[in-house]
Amino acid sequence: MLKNILSSLLLCSSVLCSNGAELVQVVLLGGQSNMAGAGNYNALSDADKARIKAVSSCVLLSRNGEAPIPLTYTISKGHLKKNGYAESFGPEMFIGVTLAEANPEQEYLFIKYSMGGTSLYGAWNPEWTQEKAQAVEKGEAKQARKLYSEHIAAIKENLTALEKAGKSYEIIGMVWMQGENDAAREISARSYEANLTTLIASYRAEFNVPEMPVVCGQINSAYGSFPEGPDMVRTAFVDVADSDPNVAVIRTMKERPPMDFPKVDGAHYNQEGQKRLGTAMGQALLCMVTVPEPSPEEVKVLTQKVADWQIETFDEAWKYRAITKGRIEQRKKAGTLQDNWPDLAWHNGALYAGMVHWCAIADNPAKYTDWLKMIGVRNEWTLYTNRPYHADDHTVGQFYTSMYQEFKDPAMLKALQSHFDWILAHPKTGSLITGKGTKSHDRWGWCDALFMAPPAWARLAKITGDRIYLNFMDQEYHTSYDLLWNTEARLFSRDFKNFTKFEKNGKKLFWARGNGWVFGGLALMIPELPTDWEGRPFYINLFQEMAASLKNCQRPDGTWSMGLLGDIESYPSKDTSGTAFFTFGLAWGINNGILDRATYEPVALHGWQALTECITPEGFLGYVQATGIGPGKTFPDKTEVYGIGAFLAAGTEVYKLVGGK
Structure with a gap:
């Protein structure tokens, strides 16, 4: 033999x-x-x-x-x-x-x-x-x-x-x-x-x-x-x-x-x-x-480097945005090349949420909370009001409610609570499918919305002790879930238009960052839910079901394809935005006893290692997918603020995962 x-x-x-x-x-x-x-x-x-x-x-x-x-x-x-x-x-x-x-x-x-x-x-x-x-x-x-x-x-x-x-x-x-x-x-x-x-x-x-x-x-x-x-x-x-x-x-x-x-x-x-x-x-x-387990100090140093780079370059964010050469030329002609995302836009709202998360482990949290307060003050702690129902415009509410919890300044909460009270007094009840009696985005008819709005509603309920905000969030979340959740794949369609979209391999299309919005949103929202509330198990079970599916979708390099069920050949470029949200959620789930450590820690650490490989010595995070409504393009030398927000949240939870205190 x-x-x-x-x-x-x-x-x-x-x-x-x-x-x-x-x-x-x-x-x-x-x-x-x-x-x-x-x-x-x-x-x-x-x-x-x-x-x-x-x-x-x-x-x-x-x-x-x-x-x-x-x-x-x-x-x-x-x-x-x-x-x-x-x-x-x-x-x-x-x-x-x-x-x-x-x-x-x-x-x-x-x-x-x-x-x-x-x-x-x-x-x-x-x-x-x-x-x-x-x-x-x-x-x-x-x-x-x-x-x-x-x-x-x-x-x-x-x-x-x-x-x-x-x-x-x-x-x-x-x-x-x-x-x-x-x-x-x-x-x-x-x-x-x-x-x-x-x-x-x-x-x-x-x-x-x-x-x-x-x-x-x-x-x-x-x-x-x-x-x-x-x-x-x-x-x-x-x-x-x-x-x-x-x-x-x-x-x-x-x-x-x-x-x-x-x-x-x-x-x-x-x-x-x-x-x-x-x-x-x-x-x-x-x-x-x-995948060697990083030390807590290694994770913290790298996360701080990314946070510091973002603050230092915030006013010149347009230089680094993930847009194609064609879009750059269009913006030049329109005179909008040097426009940043507005302070109150959802893109920055996701960044602020991640920055708040990072403050919990930062050695000098005041440096970051002072920056966040500066953003709030110069916008008078307000929200956009021209689209009062639009979940995107509620994203900064996460940042406002977090700041209120830390500093107890009523000004931080006043506009948000007034805005949400108005919505409660004038609720929309139509179909989530555009063209069936409901104005587009008046309800949470796209899965991104499940990150943008629910955490703010849940946290406001916790702050005020009034469950009317929690009940509204729960009602709208279930309505979105009933439409967009796929019970077979245990993933979310981005919106109703995606029901008939498929990968080249014949499997259904499920956008990574879209599901990242949901998964990351759950990790931000579940801590705000009352432990004795009868609705809480639904969200924990949903989080666990998504985690099981996401574990099976991870690529050998530790990232997730922009189309979660697509073949690697269909997505040769990596994406750090979806990967950061998934890494954040998985690490948070383990840290809070919702996910089994032995099963999910290797997945989370593999995701973290993949993210670290996309960061320059200066703290620049590349390969963040551009704004969109489905899989798109990424570039090693381009980023977006929402991807950095997801990374800061991931770094914070991975720090805890590997023993950081």
């Missing part, structure tokens, strides 16, 4: 990544049938197949002791008979795509071992005994298998072959997808946490990698004679991750349909489920391996 593996490695070396790197990163994969995989390769999109082909020469795969070959599907007679297709794959396919797209110069070797219908208590147990195997495994063949030992032997043969081929290696992690069989019986379900802990420790000890990252896929099916078993095993995964900072869990069980990971039958993930599972596992592994 060693000779075959060596020959295969030498052969594959001739077509491996062209950089000729001597270090191969090794990933171990183990489990039962969902690790073996029931994904239908032929049902993947052409774009996904192209992604696999593009990275296959950089990712070698050894299955069940076989010689490694470039990443591809396997031929399964069982799936051909049962499901009508033979070309199948497991999570390794998109783990490989995720890792290789993030590190295109790196070579990988995946050493996978899997067998359906096997248990950690029995065949996979490092402390295997015949008695244990007979208690849980079906049939003499499986009762005789020692899969842990077999996997160890296969790993050692592959590593020896690497050395003989002149390659050094580094084991960067392990992926484990198993547990259904253990959940089926009481004896194995009750001992799953202890057995998983032993398994992880054994792999680490065997190869002297004491802190080897491990990514586990949580089971989401149930069968067998022990009804409590599946929840016991699912909980065991979480408990192991909670006790070990180098273990992450991909949660595949949801309380409400649709599940994140669709299946071909009651137990096995289909091609989309395997794609999402592999992508999530790859992202988690990528974060654990390549």
